[in-house]
Amino acid sequence: MNITPARAQCGAAFWRAFAKELLLVSLINAVIAVFLAVVTDIELRTNFVFSQAIGLSIFLTAHTLAWIRPPKEGQLNVHFFAVPLGSVAGIFIGSALAGVSLIDLFANHPQVIIVSFAAALVFGTIVSYYFYARGALMQSQAALQAENVKRLEQTQRLTHTELKLLQAQIEPHFLFNTLSNVASLIETDPRDARRMLEHFTDYLRAGLQRTRAHDTTLADELAVITAYLEIQAMRMGKRLRYHIDVPDDLRALALPPLLIQPLVENAVKHGLEPKLDGGTVQVSARRAHDTLTIDVIDTGLGLRAEHPTGIGLNNIRERLRALYGERGSIVILDRAPSGVEVRLTFPIVAERRP
Amino acid sequence: MNTPRAIIADDEAPLRTDLQRQLARCWPELQIVGIAENGAEALALIEQQQPDFAFLDIKMPGMTGLEVAARVPASCRVVFVTAFNQYAVQAFENAAVDYVLKPANEARLAKTVARLRAQLNTATAPLDTRALLEQINQALAPKPARLQWIKAARGEEVQLLAVDDVVYFQSSDKYTSVFTRDHEWIIRTPLKELEQQLDPAVFWRIHRNAIVRVADIARVTRDFQGRCLLELRSRNETLSVSRAYAQHFKQM
Secondary structure, eight states, rough: OOOOOGGGGGGHHHHHHHHHHOOOOOOHHHHHHHHHHHHSSSHHHHHHHHHHHHHHHHHHHHHHHHHHOOOOOOHHHHHHHHHHHHHHHHHHHHHHTTTTOOHHHHHHHHHHHHHHHHHHHHHHHHHHHHHHHHHHHHHHHHHHHHHHHHHHHHHHHHHHHHHHHHSSOOOHHHHHHHHHHHHHHHHOOHHHHHHHHHHOOOOOOHHHHHHHSSSSEEHHHHHHHHHHHHHHHHHHHHGGGEEOOOGGGGGTTTEEESSSSHHHHHHHIITTSSSSTEEEEEEEEEEEETTEEEEEEOSSSSSTTOOTTTTTTHHHHHHHHHHHHGGOEEEEESSSSSSSEEEEEEEEEOOOOO | OOOOOEEESOOOOHHHHHHHHHHHHOTTTTEEEEESSHHHHHHHHHHHHHHHHHESSSSSSOHHHHHHHHSOTTTEEEEEEESSOOOHHHHHHTTTTTEEEEOOHHHHHHHHOOOOOHHHHHHOOOOOHHHHHHHHHHHHHHHOOOOOOEEETTTTTTEEEEGGGGEEEEOSSSSEEEEEEOEEEEOSSOHHHHHHHHHHEEEEEEEETEEGGGGGGGEEEETTOOOOEEEEEEEEEEEEEEEGGGGGGOOO
C-alpha cells in the first residue's frame, strides 16, 4: 500500500487517499472471491465474506503499523508483518461473519484452514506488493519531478550570477581612480602615465575577451590580475608588493572566468589599501590529481567582524556550487599575524591547449 | 591680509602633485605649507602649521579624511577630495561641505576656489562640523545589508563562514554557537543582533536561545507535554521550540 506517514500529510488529503485505497482493496477482494468460487467448491457468498475480511484486515493492519511507526521511503517491512497478521485476523473475523465455527472446522477439516491461510498469504502478498510498487512509483515520479525543478532552478541561478558577474566586472571606482592617476601623471611623468595606460589597456582587453569566451584559461585570468596589480602598485608605491606563483603546466587549464580576480581585488581594497604600511598579496595554484587549489593570500588587515565582502564572495561561492556541487569550495581564513587567505578548490574539467 | 595657507593629504602620489599644481594655477596666492600621505600625518601637519584650509582625501589608510576632519580645529576649513562616487557627491551637496572631485577639473576647481576665497574674507561663523560629518558618514556608510558571511572561530582557526551553510544558531552564556552540517563555530554577535540581519523568510527564531534555518527542519513532533520538537536534516540534534515561538508550527 502507498503508506506515507499520516502525520506528514494534512488531514483532508490523507483521508481522501485512504478512502480511495479502501475502495480499490474491496474491489480486488471481490475479484479474488469470484476467482476462488470458480476454482474451489466453496460457495461465492462464503468466499466473498472471507476475502473481504482478510483483505481489509491486511489493509487496516498495514495502515495501523505505518501509523505507529512511519516507514522510511520504499520500505517493505510494514507489509511483511501486515500480511500474516491480517490474514489470521481476517480468518477469525470471516468465520464469525459467515457463522462458521473455527473449532469445528479445525477438528474436522484442518486442511481447509491451511488452504485458506495459504490463499490469504498468497493473494495478500500479491496485492500488497501491487500497492507497494504503486506507491514507490509515485514517490520516484515525485522525486524525479523535484530533481527536474532543482536542475532548472540551478540553471536559472547560474544565469543570474553570470549576469551579475558581467555587471560587476569593471568596478567604476577602479576605472575612475586609474583615469585620475593617468590624468595626473601626464604632466608630471608622461612615461609613467603611458605605462599605466598600457596596463589598463591590458586589463580591459583581457576582461573583454573573457566576457566573450565561456571558459577562460588560468593564464588569461592571471594576465588580468597582473595588469590590475601593476596599476595598483603604481598607485600605492612601495605599500603594495605581489607574487604570482603558478607552475607553467597549470596555466593552460580551463576555468570559469572571474574566480580569482575578485579575490585579488578584495585583498588589495580591503586588506592592503587601508593598512598604513601596506603589504603583500600572493596568488598560487597547485594540482592534486584532478583537483585544482588556488590560494590568494594577503598580509593586510585580516578579517573583521563586519567584513566588507561585497557581492564578490557570494558570487564565487554560488558559481562554484552551481558548477561543481560538493566538489567546489571557497574557504576564507584569518591568517596570523595578519591578513586573509582565500582558498578555492574545484575539479579540473578540461585542459585547453592554445 | 595674510596669504592663505593650506595642506594637502592624499595617499596617492600622482594625485597629490596634480592637485597641488592645479591649485597653483587657479589660486596662485594660496601657499601649500605641507603634504601628507595619510590621515595621521595630515593631523600632525594641521596642528603644526595651523593652515586656513585642509584638502583631505576621504579614503586614506589608517585614518580616513572624515576622521581627520572631526579633529580639525575650527580655524581650519576642510575641503574633501573624492574620486567619483555619486553617493559621496550627493552627501557633500546635502551637507553643504566643500569638496573637490578627483581628478581635479580646472573649471570645477575654479568654482570651489572662488567660494573658498569668499569665505576667507568674511568672518564666517564656525560650522557645526560634527553634525555635518555625521550626515556625511551616514550617507557614505554601506547600507546594512543582509548578513551573508560571519567571522567565526573553531579552536585556533578563524574563518569567514557563509550564512548559507548555517543550520542553526544557539546562544550560550558568553557567546553564540553556529552549527554548520559538520562543525560547531563560535561567534560573539548576540542572537538579538543576528536576528535583525538574517532573512526572516530563511531563518526563524524558535527559542530565546535559538534561531534555525527553516529549510533544514525535517520533522516537527510534540513531546508528552505538548512542546514542539524539531528534527533537522543535516544534524542529529533535536531542537525544542519555546511556547512564545510555537505559533510558527501551529498549522502543522
